[in-house]
Amino acid sequence: MSALPPSDPLPVTETPAAAVQAAARWSDWLLGRDPRQRVRAFRSLLALLGYCVGALLLQFGVHTDSYRLNPLHADLIGLWSLLGGGCFFIAQRSGITRRLRHDPSLTQAQILFGFSVIALMYAIAGPGRGAVLIMLQLILVFGIFNLSGRQAWGLSLVCILIMGCTMLAMALGQPLRYPPDQEFVHFAIMATAVPMMAVLTGQIASLRERLKRQRLELRAAAAHNLRLAQHDALTQLYNRGYMQELLARYAQQHHTPPLIITLIDVDHFKTINDSHGHSVGDAVLIALAQHMQQALPSPHVVSRWGGEEFLVLSPLSHRDQVSKSLEVLRVALKQRPLLTGYPDLEVTFSAGVATHREDETLAQTLTRADQALYTAKADGRDVMRIASRF
Numbered sequence: 001m002s003a004l005p006p007s008d009p010l011p012v013t014e015t016p017a018a019a020v021q022a023a024a025r026w027s028d029w030l031l032g033r034d035p036r037q038r039v040r041a042f043r044s045l046l047a048l049l050g051y052c053v054g055a056l057l058l059q060f061g062v063h064t065d066s067y068r069l070n071p072l073h074a075d076l077i078g079l080w081s082l083l084g085g086g087c088f089f090i091a092q093r094s095g096i097t098r099r100l101r102h103d104p105s106l107t108q109a110q111i112l113f114g115f116s117v118i119a120l121m122y123a124i125a126g127p128g129r130g131a132v133l134i135m136l137q138l139i140l141v142f143g144i145f146n147l148s149g150r151q152a153w154g155l156s157l158v159c160i161l162i163m164g165c166t167m168l169a170m171a172l173g174q175p176l177r178y179p180p181d182q183e184f185v186h187f188a189i190m191a192t193a194v195p196m197m198a199v200l201t202g203q204i205a206s207l208r209e210r211l212k213r214q215r216l217e218l219r220a221a222a223a224h225n226l227r228l229a230q231h232d233a234l235t236q237l238y239n240r241g242y243m244q245e246l247l248a249r250y251a252q253q254h255h256t257p258p259l260i261i262t263l264i265d266v267d268h269f270k271t272i273n274d275s276h277g278h279s280v281g282d283a284v285l286i287a288l289a290q291h292m293q294q295a296l297p298s299p300h301v302v303s304r305w306g307g308e309e310f311l312v313l314s315p316l317s318h319r320d321q322v323s324k325s326l327e328v329l330r331v332a333l334k335q336r337p338l339l340t341g342y343p344d345l346e347v348t349f350s351a352g353v354a355t356h357r358e359d360e361t362l363a364q365t366l367t368r369a370d371q372a373l374y375t376a377k378a379d380g381r382d383v384m385r386i387a388s389r390f
């Protein structure tokens with residue numbers, strides 16, 4: 001028996017339209033099912049789409065001869081960009097990049113590859129190279145979601161270096177197609193815009209970091225609140241509210257699992273409080289709770305049901321263990337004092353046990369356990385009684 005029964009069945013919802021189902025199947029086939037890997041594969045696919053457009057534009061330039069492109073160069077660069085982009089997408093889609101702890105998105109590698117494509121395109125585009133510079137910014141935008149500020153600055157410097165060298169080489173090698181004064185302006189624009197992207201990426205990285213921290217804090221606070229709501233502050237056992245919820249959930253199940261309810265009550269607890277003080281009474285409850293949890297570990301669920309009363313929920317298959325463990329505990333309490341420093345403090349308990357029957361509700365089982373406990377008290381305490389059928 002688990003601490004909580006399986007969650008309620010999902011409400012019946014309308015079946016989505018066939019077109020939606022087909023789209024979902026296609027998207028699963030294309031991007032995979034792992035949510036994180038899907039995002040990575042989607043970004044790589046987007047980049048591949050960008051390379052496709054770039055390759056097509058190069059072919060368009062060759063056919064119209066508007067930019068006097070070298071057809072062989074255009075083919076090679078197109079092929080390079082599609083091959084590289086395709087490899088990155090396949091790597092993400094296959095999931096092998098998940099093993100790369102530091103950069104499973106391959107962001108830096110993809111950006112560096114993008115720089116190489118842009119530099120090559122810039123070198124052959126001639127009069128169309130202004131458009132290539134726009135694509136350069138697009139490549140940097142891809143890093144905004146994954147890079148740290150430091151990584152963004154590093155890549156910016158590499159970008160300025162690669163593009164600066166390309167511009168210089170073209171200005172020196174083909175001064176008619178790449179006039180040096182124009183290349184200077186292009187370089188100045190690029191060298192200003194690229195670091196700006198690095199600054200923005202750094203800001204978004206710290207925002208991401210803050211959000212991540214807040215999410216972790218919220219999760220910890222929610223877990224803490226849940227613990228407070230379900231546990232008794234004194235004994236740290238499950239509290240009555242949690243047990244009532246648990247019983248209600250079992251009761252709602254079509255077939256209530258075979259259960260045993262045991263109610264345990266400390267004998268003459270008022271006398272312990274009156275003669276030793278409330279704090280000693282508290283210590284007795286804490287110590288007894290610990291002993292009971294040790295005697296009846298999972299799958300038993302031990303809880304504090306009320307003041308000096310405990311409720312134990314056990315699967316029917318563990319019925320013998322309940323009576324044996326409680327008997328062992330009862331005898332142990334006689335042999336050595338529960339609290340060190342209080343050798344004369346005698347603590348005993350009475351218990352009532354009821355097995356849930358198919359023809360009754362769990363509330364009725366609980367009532368029978370309570371009646372059995374009452375009988376144990378009436379029989380002189382320090383005993384366990386099994387509930388009768390009714």
Ligand SMILES: Nc1nc2c(ncn2[C@@H]2O[C@H](COP(=O)(O)OP(=O)(O)OP(=O)(O)O)[C@@H](O)[C@H]2O)c(=O)[nH]1
Nearest residue numbers: 265266267268269270271273278279281282307308
């Ligand atoms: N120290 C302490 N005492 C508590 C706590 N909760 C309830 N009590 C006390 O538990 C005592 C219960 O007394 P009774 O209901 O008369 O039960 P009892 O003295 O154990 O008598 P029997 O159950 O008939 O054996 C009361 O005096 C409550 O004040 C608690 O958290 N700490």
